[in-house]
Amino acid sequence: MKKIIIIGGPTASYKSSLALELAKQYNGVIINADSIQVYFEIPILSSQPSIEERELVPHKLYSFVSGEFVYSVGKWLDEVVKEVRVAHEIGMVPIIVGGTGLYINSVINGLSKIPEIDPDLRDNIRSLYERIGKDEFYGLLEKRDVEVAKKIFSGDKHRVIRAFEVIEQTGKSILYWQQMANFSPFDKESIITILSSLPRDLLYKRCNDRFVSMIEEGALDEVEYLNKNLPDSTLPITKALGVRELSDYLSGTASLVDSIARAQTGIRKFAKRQVTWFKNQTKDIDKIEYASPEDFGNIVKYVSENLIA
Numbered sequence: 001m002k003k004i005i006i007i008g009g010p011t012a013s014y015k016s017s018l019a020l021e022l023a024k025q026y027n028g029v030i031i032n033a034d035s036i037q038v039y040f041e042i043p044i045l046s047s048q049p050s051i052e053e054r055e056l057v058p059h060k061l062y063s064f065v066s067g068e069f070v071y072s073v074g075k076w077l078d079e080v081v082k083e084v085r086v087a088h089e090i091g092m093v094p095i096i097v098g099g100t101g102l103y104i105n106s107v108i109n110g111l112s113k114i115p116e117i118d119p120d121l122r123d124n125i126r127s128l129y130e131r132i133g134k135d136e137f138y139g140l141l142e143k144r145d146v147e148v149a150k151k152i153f154s155g156d157k158h159r160v161i162r163a164f165e166v167i168e169q170t171g172k173s174i175l176y177w178q179q180m181a182n183f184s185p186f187d188k189e190s191i192i193t194i195l196s197s198l199p200r201d202l203l204y205k206r207c208n209d210r211f212v213s214m215i216e217e218g219a220l221d222e223v224e225y226l227n228k229n230l231p232d233s234t235l236p237i238t239k240a241l242g243v244r245e246l247s248d249y250l251s252g253t254a255s256l257v258d259s260i261a262r263a264q265t266g267i268r269k270f271a272k273r274q275v276t277w278f279k280n281q282t283k284d285i286d287k288i289e290y291a292s293p294e295d296f297g298n299i300v301k302y303v304s305e306n307l308i309a
Helices: 015-026 051-056 073-089 101-109 119-132 134-144 146-151 157-170 174-178 200-217 219-229 243-250 256-281 293-307
Strands: 004-008 028-032 093-098 191-196 288-290
Touching: 004 015, 004 101, 015 028, 015 051, 015 093, 015 293, 028 073, 073 093, 073 101, 093 101, 101 191, 101 256, 119 134, 119 157, 134 146, 134 157, 146 157, 146 174, 157 174, 191 293, 200 219, 200 256, 219 243, 243 256, 288 293
Parallel strands: 004 093, 004 191, 028 093, 191 288
Antiparallel strands: none
């Protein structure tokens, strides 16, 4: 059976380093599973692999979508299926790595197949939201789909718009589609799952240090570009960690020191939520964990044993 390696866990937890190590050991191709790293406008702020790293081994699904588009987990999974198939056909080992829980979960457990939304309908609905505001728009959702409205906070702009899009496009609630049997593209027996279990203090230090490095490498230029060219706050790319805080600095409403400190706090909180998600969602999955790069040797051995199983 041809295998797939998954490496999941919070931001700044050595996932990319481990993926590189495994790719070099086992003729691997690294496939991105981070919902922000798909966008090409913010390679620094989204911690995408460096040019040097990409030259060492093949990297797929990084920096290939414009931030002006909303890129869905369904589209991503379709691309992953293609990349995994190609890797297997040419004798390479696909290594899927990232911290977006929905992406990782879709590989392991599949995804309900919600029909695509017509681009014109999507644009019209977004324009309607901006024109009438969140409260009136939420009222429209309640009239069209009262059950889903009960489950979504009115201020959750993305989910409110998504639910409205689905019922307008299909005539059925998003709950209907989510309850449909999931489409599972891969045999679970083919998946080797590796998760980070870094100690909290080390994880938080890495989060803090990484953001400082981003500033030194040019993250402010990326945020300035977003503010000028992609000012629509509903776009997922504008939710990248640090964008809001650095925008405050660029607009003159906060100092750089304050903006960095607030961004670091937000990143640590995000990492904590990721830790909780992976802990809760992978309880029943066979996996191996690593707490530091010193554990990579054990991971390599585990993978070796399971690749030939």
